[in-house]
Amino acid sequence: MTPERPQRADATASAVEQPVASLAQAGSPGADPSAPVPAGAALYAALDLGTNSCRMLIAQPKGSQFIVVDSFSKTVQLGAGLEASGRLSRASMGRTIQALRICQKKLQKHGVARMRLVATEACRRARNARDFIRQVRRETGLGLEIIAPEEEARLAVISCAPLVNARTEQLLVVDIGGGSTELVWIDLSAVAPDDRARAIMRLHMGFNVAGEGPSARVVDWISVPLGVATLKDQFGDVEDDAARFALMSWFFEENLASFSPYHAQAPREGFQIIGTSGTVTTVAASFLGLRRYDRTKVDGLQMTSVQIDAVIRDYLALGPEGRRSDPRIGRDRHTLIMSGAAILQALMRIWPTDRLSVADRGLREGLLYAQMSADGVLEDGPYK
Numbered sequence: 233m234t235p236e237r238p239q240r241a242d243a244t245a246s247a248v249e250q251p252v253a254s255l256a257q258a259g260s261p262g263a264d265p266s267a268p269v270p271a272g273a274a275l276y277a278a279l280d281l282g283t284n285s286c287r288m289l290i291a292q293p294k295g296s297q298f299i300v301v302d303s304f305s306k307t308v309q310l311g312a313g314l315e316a317s318g319r320l321s322r323a324s325m326g327r328t329i330q331a332l333r334i335c336q337k338k339l340q341k342h343g344v345a346r347m348r349l350v351a352t353e354a355c356r357r358a359r360n361a362r363d364f365i366r367q368v369r370r371e372t373g374l375g376l377e378i379i380a381p382e383e384e385a386r387l388a389v390i391s392c393a394p395l396v397n398a399r400t401e402q403l404l405v406v407d408i409g410g411g412s413t414e415l416v417w418i419d420l421s422a423v424a425p426d427d428r429a430r431a432i433m434r435l436h437m438g439f440n441v442a443g444e445g446p447s448a449r450v451v452d453w454i455s456v457p458l459g460v461a462t463l464k465d466q467f468g469d470v471e472d473d474a475a476r477f478a479l480m481s482w483f484f485e486e487n488l489a490s491f492s493p494y495h496a497q498a499p500r501e502g503f504q505i506i507g508t509s510g511t512v513t514t515v516a517a518s519f520l521g522l523r524r525y526d527r528t529k530v531d532g533l534q535m536t537s538v539q540i541d542a543v544i545r546d547y548l549a550l551g552p553e554g555r556r557s558d559p560r561i562g563r564d565r566h567t568l569i570m571s572g573a574a575i576l577q578a579l580m581r582i583w584p585t586d587r588l589s590v591a592d593r594g595l596r597e598g599l600l601y602a603q604m605s606a607d608g609v610l611e612d613g614p615y616k
Contacts, residue, residue, distance in 0.1 A: 274292075274344075274345040274346060274609070275290055275291065275292050275301060275342050275343065275344045275345060275346075276290070276291055276292070276293070276298070276344065276345075276346045276347065276600055276603050276604055277289065277290045277291075277339055277344045277346070277347035277348075277349075277600075278291075278347070278348055278349075278350075278595075278596040278597075278598075278599035278600045278603070279335060279347070279348075279349040279350065279374075279376075279596070280350060280352070280594075280595045280596050280599075281308075281310065281328065281332075281349070281350065281351040281352070281354075281355070281376060282310070282351075282352050282353065282354065282409050282410045282411065282459075283310055283311035283314075283352070283353050283354040283409065283410030283411030283412075283459055283461045283462065284307060284308070284309055284310070284311065284409075284410030284411075284459075284460065284461045284568065285305060285306065285307050285308065285410060285510075286304070286305070286306050286308045286310075286328060286331040286332065286335070287303075287304065287305045287306075287596060288303065288304040288305075288335050288338070288596070289302075289303050289596045289597070289600060290302040290303065290338060290339070290342055290344060291600050293604050293609040293610050295610075297610075298600060298601075298604060298610075301342060302338055302342060304331075304334060304335055304338060306331040306334070307564040308324065308327045308328040308331050309324055309327065309461070310324050310325070310327075310328045310354045310355075311324070311353070311354035311357075311358075311410060311411050311461050311462065312324045312461075314354055314357060314358055314411075314462075315462055315465040315466070316465075318357070318358065318359050319358055319359050319360045320354065320355075320358045320360055320361065320364050325364055325367065328368075329367070329368060329371055329372065332368055332372045332374055333371070333372055335372075335374070336372045336373060336374055339374075346603050346607065347603075348377070348599045348602075348603055349374055349375060349376050349377065350376070350377050350378070350379045350595070350599065351365070351376045351377070351378045351379070352378075352379065352384055352409060352411065352412070352595075353381075353409060353410070353411030353412040353457065353459065353462075354410070354411050355376070355378045356378055356380075356381070357411070357457070361378065365378070381412065381414065381455035382439065382453065382455075384407070384409075384414055384455070384595060385405075385407065385414035385415075385416050385453055385455065386416075386435055386438075386439065386598075387594070387595050387598030387599060387602070388405060388407040388414060388416075388508055388594050388595060388598065389405045389416050389418070389432060389435055390432065390433060390435060390598050390601070391508070391591070391593040391594055391595075391597040391598040391601070392405055392432070392506045392508055392589075392591045392593060392594075393429045393430075393432040393433050394429060395506050395532055395589050395591055396420075396428055396429040396432055396504065396506070397428075397504055397589075398425040398426060398428060398429075399425065399502060400420055400428060400502060400503070400504040401419070401420050401421040401502035401503070402417070402418070402419060402420070402421070402502060402503045402504070403417070403418040403420060403432075403448075403503075403504050403505075403506070404416070404417050404418075404493070404503075404504070404505045404506070404579075404583060405418070405505075405506045405508070406505065406506070406507045406508070406509075406512075406579055407507075407508050407509055407594060407595075408459060408460060408507070408508075408509035408510075408511045408512065408572055408575050408576065409459040409460070409509065410459045410460055410461040410462070410568075411457065411459045411461060411462050412455050412456060412457050412458065412459050412462070413455070413456045413458060413459055413484075413575055414453070414454070414455050414456075415453065415454050415456070415488075415491060416439075416450060416452075416453040417450070417451040417452050417453070417491075417492075417493040418432070418435075418448050418449065418450055418451065419448070419449040419450075419451050420432075420448055420449075421502075422447070422449070423447070423448060428448070431447060431448040432448055434447065434448065435448060435450070439453060451492065451493055452491055452492040452493055454488070454490070454491045456484070456487050456488065458483075458484055458487055458575070459571075459572075459575075460509075460510075460511060460568040460569075460571045460572040460575070461568060461571075463480050463483070463484060463571040463574065463575065464480070464567070464568060464570075464571040466480070466483060467479050467480055467483070473548065473551055473552060473570070474548055476570070477548060477570050477573070477574050478574075480570070480571050480574035480575075481574035481575070481577050481578045481581075482578075484574060484575050484578045485578040485581070485582065488578075488582070493583075503583070503585045504585065504587075504589060505579065505580070505583065505585055505587070505588050505589065506588075506589040506591050507576065507579075507588050507589070507590060507591065508591035508592075508593060508594045509572065509594070510565060510572070511568075511569065511572025511573065511575070511576055512572075512576065512588070512590050512591070513525075513530050513531075513590060513592050514560070514561060514562070514565055514569060514572075515535070515540060515543050515544070515573065515576065516530045516533050516535060516590040517530055517560055518543045518546070518547075518558075518560040518561065519535060519539055519540075519542075519543050520533070521560070522560060523559045523560065524559075527592050530590055530592050531590065531591060531592035531593065532589065532590065532591075533589075533590040534587055534588070534589055534590075535587065535588050535590060536586050536587055536588075537580045537585075537586045537587070537588070538586070540576065540577070540580060540588060541577070541580075543573075544573045544576075544577055547561075547569060547570060547573060548570075552566075552567075555569060555570075576588075
């Protein structure tokens with residue numbers, strides 16, 4: 233099990249490329265109330281089937297953004313047992329298909345015309361993934377597409393473009409998933425400050441394809457096959473909570489050795505880390521003391537490394553039982569929060585910054601913007 237790397241300097245995803253929306257369209261999944269909704273505007277859907285969760289958004293274009301009409305999120309643990317067997321288990325596939333049936337009913341209820349339904353690391357690794365995809369189509373009518381790591385990374389990066397600071401010259405975007413963690417290091421030093429976020433959007437054409445205007449240069453990217461579920465499975469036999477956490481953090485750091493910026497002496501000034509994942513948003517919600525999750529307070533929040541460490545120390549002090557009952561963490565995430573926190577702490581330890589930008593956005597938002605932009609239903613059209 234080794235990190236996924238580009239095969240050559242101009243490596244691009246094998247999946248079909250789709251243009252994405254412009255920077256003006258990449259804000260929070262809402263809409264300008266003054267913008268008119270196109271008459272009879274079609275609904276769009278994006279489904280992300282990961283190693284741990286099945287999540288879907290149904291949205292309608294409005295102005296230069298979109299409004300969410302319906303959503304679904306369920307912990308399905310599709311990758312349970314995958315580390316040991318190399319296969320998706322019958323039980324995990326059963327749970328997932330039950331969740332997908334709910335998604336199918338929502339899609340049918342709303343009459344969704346355009347959708348993209350993608351699967352990521354668990355299906356990339358499982359020997360029986362193709363059989364599972366066929367079973368899903370047979371039992372639900374849904375056509376799942378397994379996307380390549382680069383496309384997953386690019387969609388996460390693009391969705392985070394509005395959070396890029398104008399002063400940022402070196403950017404690290406981190407997407408901590410259930411089965412893998414994608415890291416993309418981007419050099420923005422040649423781009424004018426006011427155009428840096430827009431330059432990120434131009435990466436929809438590929439990590440090494442220059443678009444119009446100044447380019448964001450992707451120094452390196454990597455897909456590490458360790459996410460909150462797979463890293464947890466690596467150390468399931470370690471009983472001591474604190475020891476298990478330390479081992480997970482060390483092990484994740486070891487897997488970054490081939491990531492070229494790992495050894496770079498990047499300056500502290502002008503460096504930004506953006507983190508997108510359930511782990512990052514849960515840590516942010518815990519820091520804010522939210523007993524009920526509020527996206528508007530979490531998305532775009534800046535946390536210092538001291539604040540992140542304090543939350544993680546609190547998690548460790550709670551222990552497994554305390555975390556189980558902590559409403560800030562939630563019952564769906566309490567068994568996975570420490571493996572995610574181990575990844576997050578390793579990243580903050582390695583790179584020269586004391587701040588993290590929290591992003592409650594990612595693959596689903598990127599998929600929606602891509603489809604809507606490709607169809608020309610957003611007022612600004614595709615971005616090139």
